[in-house]
Each structure stands twice: as structure tokens, then as C-alpha cells.
Amino acid sequence: xxxxxxxxxxxxxxxxxxxxxxxxxxxxxxxxxxxxxxxxxxxxxxxxxxxxxxxxxxxxxxxxxxxxxxxxxxxxxxxxxxxxxxxxxxxxxxxxxxxxxxxxxxxxxxxxxxxxxxxxxxxxxxxxxxxxxxxxxxxxxxxxxxxxxxxxxxxxxxxxxxxxxxxxxxxxxxxxxxxxxxxxxxxxxxxxxxxxxxxxxxxxxxxxxxxxxxxxxxxxxxxxx
Amino acid sequence: xxxxxxxxxxxxxxxxxxxxxxxxxxxxxxxxxxxxxxxxxxxxxxxxxxxxxxxxxxxxxxxxxxxxxxxxxxxxxxxxxxxxxxxxxxxxxxxxxxxxxxxxxxxxxxxxxxxxxxxxxxxxx
Numbered sequence: 001x002x003x004x005x006x007x008x009x010x011x012x013x014x015x016x017x018x019x020x021x022x023x024x025x026x027x028x029x030x031x032x033x034x035x036x037x038x039x040x041x042x043x044x045x046x047x048x049x050x051x052x053x054x055x056x057x058x059x060x061x062x063x064x065x066x067x068x069x070x071x072x073x074x075x076x077x078x079x080x081x082x083x084x085x086x087x088x089x090x091x092x093x094x095x096x097x098x099x100x101x102x103x104x105x106x107x108x109x110x111x112x113x114x115x116x117x118x119x120x121x122x123x124x125x126x127x128x129x130x131x132x133x134x135x136x137x138x139x140x141x142x143x144x145x146x147x148x149x150x151x152x153x154x155x156x157x158x159x160x161x162x163x164x165x166x167x168x169x170x171x172x173x174x175x176x177x178x179x180x181x182x183x184x185x186x187x188x189x190x191x192x193x194x195x196x197x198x199x200x201x202x203x204x205x206x207x208x209x210x211x212x213x214x215x216x217x218x219x220x221x222x223x224x225x
Numbered sequence: 226x227x228x229x230x231x232x233x234x235x236x237x238x239x240x241x242x243x244x245x246x247x248x249x250x251x252x253x254x255x256x257x258x259x260x261x262x263x264x265x266x267x268x269x270x271x272x273x274x275x276x277x278x279x280x281x282x283x284x285x286x287x288x289x290x291x292x293x294x295x296x297x298x299x300x301x302x303x304x305x306x307x308x309x310x311x312x313x314x315x316x317x318x319x320x321x322x323x324x325x326x327x328x329x330x331x332x333x334x335x336x337x338x339x340x341x342x343x344x345x346x347x348x349x350x
């Protein structure tokens with residue numbers, strides 16, 4: 001069984017080594033997609049033992065994830081995990097995401113911060129934005145989800161082969177849900193913890209204007225498909 | 226005064242069109258379209274009340290109002306065409322960047338260089 005972690009990274013030289021080190025016991029390979037970083041992200045990732053693909057210009061997290069998935073499939077991955085480089089995910093939870101897929105009952109496992117009460121430690125503004133995004137994505141896709149824009153996910157090989165991402169930036173997370181609905185993939189949410197540090201708050205998920213940009217990207221892609 | 230400025234401007238645009246036509250940078254159909262458009266602009270400047278008649282056909286009071294209305298519609302059409310083009314070009318750039326990254330890592334023998342566990346074992350399942 002081949003489990004490959006795909007880690008999109010943009011200017012993450014400070015933390016990428018730790019992220020890869022944490023992942024090592026839980027996966028066969030770590031594929032880092034250096035998305036046109038201006039720092040030593042690629043070099044640090046390679047030193048930590050990852051296979052590094054480099055986008056020669058920055059194309060966004062969605063583009064990097066899809067590049068990583070493509071390469072993971074070429075490596076012969078049976079299961080593909082997406083994992084953020086900024087240290088907000090806990091590597092030991094990779095096993096929890098893979099487990100439901102191993103039984104063959106699900107094609108996709110999505111990490112959720114909101115499944116268990118009292119486990120969420122996030123800024124209030126981000127919490128409200130995410131709640132709003134969840135409502136919006138539920139309405140659009142019809143999926144019964146509790147979290148969206150959580151970078152920790154796992155796909156079976158069959159699911160990863162079918163999913164096609166064209167959203168290059170942050171809207172890819174919503175597009176993954178679109179694809180799950182379109183392809184009628186069997187999905188499950190798995191409770192995970194997200195660690196908010198000063199670094200992840202600065203580097204991490206989009207704020208209000210970032211959310212507007214996601215909305216714009218989604219609408220544009222529907223208008224001009 | 227405005228009439229003469231428009232005349233000079235339109236004459237200059239027509240010269241440019243003929244020049245591009247001679248250098249085969251424009252097709253005959255496209256050149257004809259541009260010539261027609263600039264002649265309409267010239268006619269509107271020289272016979273402003275003539276546009277009022279056309280405006281009446283569309284149920285608009287004044288020719289100037291009709292021109293503003295047409296301009297807004299044309300701008301919307303142009304913006305949406307440009308957005309479509311930009312979206313398409315963005316996607317094509319991403320494909321080029323992606324394929325280059327995949328080709329480069331294959332040429333460098335990606336797994337031999339990195340590969341956390343060399344794909345051989347996994348300890349936590």
C-alpha cells in the first residue's frame with residue numbers, strides 16, 4: 001500500500017522541514033510542490049527528504065495541489081493525502097483520514113475542525129467566515145459538510161484519478177467539493193485539530209478579502225467555463 | 226470645432242486601417258467593419274440631429290442618450306470578452322508550469338533524489 005502526501009508550499013522555508021519530518025512516519029513519500037517560492041523552500045524540502053516539484057512561477061495553492069496529485073499518481077500512490085506546509089495540521093492525523101478509505105467504504109476523507117465540540121481554537125472572525133463558507137458550499141453542492149477550506153484531506157487513487165481541478169488559487173477547496181458532488185464520490189468527514197500559531201495566522205487561510213476573491217473566482221469560472 | 230477634431234481623428238484612424246490592410250495585418254471583413262464604425266462616428270459628429278432620428282426608432286429621446294447606452298453595452302461586452310480571455314490564458318499558463326514541473330522532476334529522477342521512505346515501507350498502519 002502506497003500513501004503519498006502532497007504538500008503545496010510557497011515561501012515556507014522556515015517550517016517545511018518540520019512538516020516533512022512530522023509526515024515521514026506516516027507515509028511512503030512526501031511530494032512537495034514549491035509554488036515559485038522566492039526563498040529556500042525547495043532546497044529545505046529536498047534536504048528533509050521530500051520529492052520536490054517546482055512551479056517556475058507562482059500559480060496558487062490549487063494549482064500546486066493538482067500538480068502534486070498528478071505526480072503522486074505517477075508514483076503509483078494508492079492513497080493521496082493533501083497537507084498544508086505551514087504546520088497547522090498534525091501529521092499523526094493522516095492515519096485517521098486514511099482509515100475509512102482502507103475499508104473501501106469511502107473515496108474521499110475530509111478533515112473537519114468543527115465535528116467535535118470544544119476542540120476548535122481559532123480567531124472569532126475566521127470562525128464566522130468559515131461558517132458562512134460552509135453554508136455557501138452546502139447550498140451549492142448539496143454535500144452535508146461541517147468544514148470547508150481545510151487542507152487536510154485524503155483521496156483514494158480512483159477518486160484522485162477522476163478529480164480535475166482548474167481553480168488555481170484558494171477556490172480549489174470549494175471545487176474539490178464540486179467534484180465530489182459531480183462524480184458522486186463517497187465522502188466522509190473526520191475530526192481533526194488545526195493548530196493556530198502566529199505563523200499560521202499570518203500565512204494561513206484567507207481573511208475577508210480573500211473570501212471575496214474565492215467567491216469571485218467561483219462565479220467567474222461558472223460564467224466563463 | 227468638435228466636428229473638425231472628429232474629422233481629423235477619424236481620418237487618422239482610417240489611414241491606420243488602410244495601412245494595416247496593405248500590410249495584411251487586417252482582413253478585408255475586419256477592415257470594412259472598422260471603416261463602417263468610424264464613418265458612423267463621423268456622421269454622428271457632423272449631423273448630430275441625424276442620431277436623434279435613429280434614437281427615435283429605438284424609443285430613446287435623444288441621439289446622445291442612444292450613443293451612451295450603446296457605449297455601456299459595448300463596454301460590458303468587451304469586459305466580459307477580456308475576462309474570458311484572461312481566464313483561458315491563466316489556465317494555459319498553469320498547464321505549461323505544471324507540465325514543466327512534472328517533466329523536470331522526471332528528468333532529474335525525482336524519487337531517487339527525495340522519496341521519504343523510498344516507497345518501501347509504512348509504519349503506522
